[in-house]
Amino acid sequence: MIALHIVPDAFSPTECATLRSIAHEAPARDAGLVGQTRDHNMRRAELVWLDDVPDTGWVMDRLIDLVRVANRETFDFDLQDFAESPQLARYGADRQGHFDWHADIGGGPLAARRKLTLVTQLADSGAYAGGTLEMWIDSHIRSAPLEPGTAVLFPSFALHRVTPVTEGERVSLTVWAHGPAFR
Numbered sequence: 001m002i003a004l005h006i007v008p009d010a011f012s013p014t015e016c017a018t019l020r021s022i023a024h025e026a027p028a029r030d031a032g033l034v035g036q037t038r039d040h041n042m043r044r045a046e047l048v049w050l051d052d053v054p055d056t057g058w059v060m061d062r063l064i065d066l067v068r069v070a071n072r073e074t075f076d077f078d079l080q081d082f083a084e085s086p087q088l089a090r091y092g093a094d095r096q097g098h099f100d101w102h103a104d105i106g107g108g109p110l111a112a113r114r115k116l117t118l119v120t121q122l123a124d125s126g127a128y129a130g131g132t133l134e135m136w137i138d139s140h141i142r143s144a145p146l147e148p149g150t151a152v153l154f155p156s157f158a159l160h161r162v163t164p165v166t167e168g169e170r171v172s173l174t175v176w177a178h179g180p181a182f183r
Helices: 013-025 057-075
Strands: 005-007 046-049 087-092 098-102 114-121 128-130 133-137 140-143 151-155 160-162 165-178
Touching (some): 005 057, 013 165, 057 114, 057 151, 057 165, 133 151, 160 165
Antiparallel strands (some): 005 151, 046 087, 098 160, 114 151, 114 165, 133 160
């Protein structure tokens, strides 16, 4: 059974505002796919990697705690590390931001080790239209809560997407916990 773990208030309103500011002020890159390829029909967003931003270690500390609790309470995966930087993603209506159905586990050396995905909603739900994070869990499509600061954790092999943003901008924080291959 594929599980979903939701943590309301994983980040405070002030922390969400700080992360949104970083997402707009730090240098951003066009979002790619596993293997550094780009396909704007599949994904259209701008990314800021937090390892490139000074004084953001507190974010990773929080993410580690969130993953530790969720893994203990819900998943019980063999997790070993966080081999990739957390990313802030901006999906703007000006670019029809979206990310079509995909799984985070992939063929690259890091993506192949992804076991658990954590996505935190940072934008106020009224700041955009569309941009819903949907996960295909247990043959049902479920939408992530829209409340800022809410973290959603799910297995990296679960199909999910961000629907096209039609107004405003969706901002989120994502990180992956890594471990040995699933058996």
